[in-house]
Amino acid sequence: MKNSIAKTTLNRGITLPSLIFIIGICLSTVLFPTATSAYLDLVKEFLFVNLNWIYVWSVTLFVLFLLFLMFSKYGKIRLGSNGSKPEYSFFSWISMLFAAGMGIGLMFFSVAEPISHYSSGVFGTNDFMNQAKGAQMYTFFHWGIHAWAIYGVVGLALGYFAYRYKLPLSLRSCFYPLLKDRINGKWGDAVDVFALCSTFFGITTTLGFGVVQINSGLKTLNIVPDTSFSSQLIIVAILITMSIFSATSGVNKGVKILSQLNVVTVLLLLFFVLFCGPTVFLIGSFTEGLGDYINNFFGLTFNTHVYESETLPWFYNWTILYWAWWISWSPYVGLFIARISRGRTIQEFIAAVLIIPALFNFIWMTVFGNSAIWFDVNEANGALSAMAHNADQLMFLFLDYLPFTEIVSYAVVIIIVIFFVTYADSGILVMNGIATKNAEKSPKWQMLFWGILLAVMALLLLNAGGLQALQTMTLITALPFAVIMLLFCVSLMKGLIIDQKYYDQNYSVATVPWSGEFWKERLKTIVSFKDRNAVAVFLGRTAKPAFEELKEEFEGNGIEAKINMADKPERIEIEIKHDVVNNFIYGVKIHSKMVSEFMVQEENLPDLDDSKTYYPKAYFGDEREGYDVQYFTKTELISDVLKHYERFIKLISEKQNEMFISSNYNKNK
Structure with a gap:
């Protein structure tokens, strides 16, 4: 000893x-x-x-x-x-x-x-x-x-x-x-x-x-x-x-x-x-x-x-x-x-x-x-x-x-x-x-x-x-x-x-409209990491049909809506124009983020070849911070757009917000 x-x-x-x-x-x-x-x-x-x-x-x-x-x-x-x-x-x-x-x-x-x-x-x-x-x-x-x-x-x-x-x-x-x-x-x-x-x-x-x-x-x-x-x-x-x-x-x-x-x-x-x-x-x-x-x-x-x-x-x-x-x-x-x-x-x-x-x-x-x-x-x-x-x-x-x-x-x-x-x-x-x-x-x-x-x-x-x-x-x-x-x-x-930011982070926004249906597909999405092409597929197969269905329904209620999308899809958005107040815009774009080295080296997760991954991120016309929508189905994405449109209608209907929402932004766009 x-x-x-x-x-x-x-x-x-x-x-x-x-x-x-x-x-x-x-x-x-x-x-x-x-x-x-x-x-x-x-x-x-x-x-x-x-x-x-x-x-x-x-x-x-x-x-x-x-x-x-x-x-x-x-x-x-x-x-x-x-x-x-x-x-x-x-x-x-x-x-x-x-x-x-x-x-x-x-x-x-x-x-x-x-x-x-x-x-x-x-x-x-x-x-x-x-x-x-x-x-x-x-x-x-x-x-x-x-x-x-x-x-x-x-x-x-x-x-x-x-x-x-x-x-x-x-x-x-x-x-x-x-x-x-x-x-x-x-x-x-x-x-x-x-x-x-x-x-x-x-x-x-x-x-x-x-x-x-x-x-x-x-x-x-x-x-x-x-x-x-x-x-x-x-x-x-x-x-x-x-x-x-x-x-x-x-x-x-x-x-x-x-x-x-x-x-x-x-x-x-x-x-x-x-x-x-x-x-x-x-x-x-x-x-x-x-x-x-x-x-x-x-x-x-x-x-x-x-x-x-x-x-x-x-x-x-x-x-x-x-x-x-x-x-x-x-x-x-x-x-x-x-x-x-x-x-x-x-x-x-x-x-x-x-x-x-x-x-x-x-x-x-x-x-x-x-x-x-x-x-x-x-x-x-x-x-x-x-x-x-x-x-x-x-x-x-x-x-x-x-x-x-x-x-x-x-x-x-x-x-x-x-x-x-x-x-x-x-x-x-x-x-x-x-x-x-x-x-x-x-x-x-x-x-x-x-x-x-x-x-x-x-x-x-x-x-x-x-x-x-x-x-x-x-x-x-x-x-x-x-x-x-x-x-x-x-x-x-x-x-x-x-x-x-860590402690302010709440449950994913995706969980709010989710009923639990299609949970196996959601689990697969949660544990997988996407490249740019995979997110582009999401824009074409989920976001685009959702926005097209919304556009048709808006027009059925007398509201003119427009879908903006480039030939090579990096983003897609639905826009409702207004003459007096700012336009309502809800869009989804391809976004990238760096992944922690610990995640790359973790053996108890699916393999990740690169430290960069891609995901579809929502964005809005008033430039609020968007979020990840990769878990949304077409119906859930429609529900999310309507949630933000309801907020938009509520804001523009309140008199105290007149100066904030009335601008020449749309005319100069």
Whole structure:
């Protein structure tokens, strides 16, 4: 019996190239930090300055695409079979959405970003209200619907193709309508390698910044003596061990419990700051800030600051950097969101992902950011603004102006620790899922492997000062992935259209007038495939006699009818002319369609020599979509013509349809 440790679910075609690239990039930033950082900064600056419009347009299209789907007929489609139910309760689902999407970033930037905008002078005036309003509006913009639309596109595409099409929960599956079975080859491996590297880089840099903030908080509380590498080594060792333990417990235990615990502690902290800070000012500023965000939504969305050259550096270093950062994070967050969203409708998914986390971000950023600005003006005499460049310390400096500072600081450190563990354990699960093509059950040593790799690389980068270079690398990879995400939208739309048509398809129209007589002949027709000559025979032997008999009967009732048919029959139609309204036309034409390769290869059906087959298709004078009439007998075809003629008479007899049906179409024909 083989040792279970030797077993692995890792896919070599994905794992080996990814590890070579990840370790190579990390070592280059560690061994040559200055040169690597300088080179990557040049590339990033070129992209941000010359190609920033790609980021702007991509994010804009993601928002518009999701809003369209939410309000369209496709919104009712489930991420799973039609009868599937959500796997998690609404509270658990939202808790995990929130924890995976923003977490540490909210703790790191909730005070730092508003204070940075407020103190930068980028809004053109030092007036308190204008500066504070501008800082709040752009903070909302960077942490609102646009950020979550990026995550939503990836998560929705993954969830749809995984649970609806029964494909692996892998980025390669999002290309199925475009690549078909080629997603299982080198193209699919390349997409997954890109996703794994991007996920690793994003998690490593974010966890590195989280360690720095935790270290700063512990130093403030005098738990550790300094912010040295040795302190960070101990912090990483403890937290990664907790993360590995949580990851090996699975989503249903570790991640779910930690996410719910975090939401509760975060809400307690939020209410504490709200009621102990400038409460009236915060409620008023949130109300006005939300209104400003809604009123300026499209202006902010399309603003490239091209007419405001003095604000362009700020635009590159904030808005474009954020769009690139969220895009680079989207494989990880999207995979995690998809993993927990089975059974949700597309409408429910989009509404929850776009609105609920964004609204919470607005509340959080208002309470912490605007409180910090208010304290900076009224009590700190600019002390917080002066420390705007020390983002990891700002949160703890801000807490000095609130009661129970030490207790609240401990609470903040605990929250950051839980966020850290939640990030890391969900990241370990996602990376292992990518590397194994979403294998159902992996040995626990693989979770240990990914956790140790994260810890080692984060510590090496922290020690060598290479985190900034790795972050820059992550931002650079966001540009090609933005293009990949646009293809996700195309692929998803193609899949949804096919999906909708499939489930909208009713029983064949041929079954409506059928009494069941001549069932043996009908079965023979159903399982046979026709060539063009066979359909031409149908036109001559079934459609033509039916129309001739109808013409005779119409004329017997005082109505002039005409049969139109070419010498070489490609189509035949019966036409009843009118002077005032459009002519009534019912015709049958030869139509072709491509047959699935599966049907061609199916042994339990009559042989099909070609992938193209032909059938007689009905068409109408008002250009409505026709249908297959190959099963109709002469009597049934007559019945079908009369059904449409009755509809025609009913339409032209209704006064409300006068403008629609009265035209010069017949006179110009």
